């Protein structure tokens with residue numbers, strides 16, 4: 760979906776924009792005045808983790824559940840666990856931080872990286888410099904994913920990476936494409 764056809768959460772609308780008007784997520788690094796959408800900024804990600812700030816809009820996430828966009832593999836694993844009536848548990852850490860429900864619904868619809876995170880398999884951590892470690896993400900799109908709510912998360916800020924682990928799935932909103940979330944996003948923004 761074109762990003763300008765998707766209703767924008769107010770905190771996302773307050774983000775800096777790229778020359779197309781596309782809002783730049785909180786954890787996106789800038790280089791020569793250009794946002795590097797495919798990368799995650801170590802310092803910004805660490806600030807979000809330590810301050811419980813949304814990785815999209817940079818605003819505090821209230822106490823309670825957090826959300827993120829997952830790719831096809833994790834989405835399928837969550838669906839299988841739910842179908843079998845067992846809790847889903849994935850202890851593998853990820854460099855992708857949490858966010859607000861509205862922000863993640865929005866991101867799933869407009870951001871090719873977030874909407875199709877399974878494309879980022881083969882994540883390649885570059886040799887870190889003194890200040891920053893970037894995680895390079897592939898831009899190839901996958902088939903499906905989900906916006907997932909979690910009861911809790913934990914994080915670790917290592918010298919080179921910020922890693923998150925998500926616990927207790929409390930909401931599961933699968934999609935073939937991010938467009939599937941338009942009604943849910945509108946309802947979430949109405950609840951405001």
Ligand SMILES: [Zn+2]
Pocket residue numbers: 770813814815816817818858859862
């Ligand atoms: Zn947010």
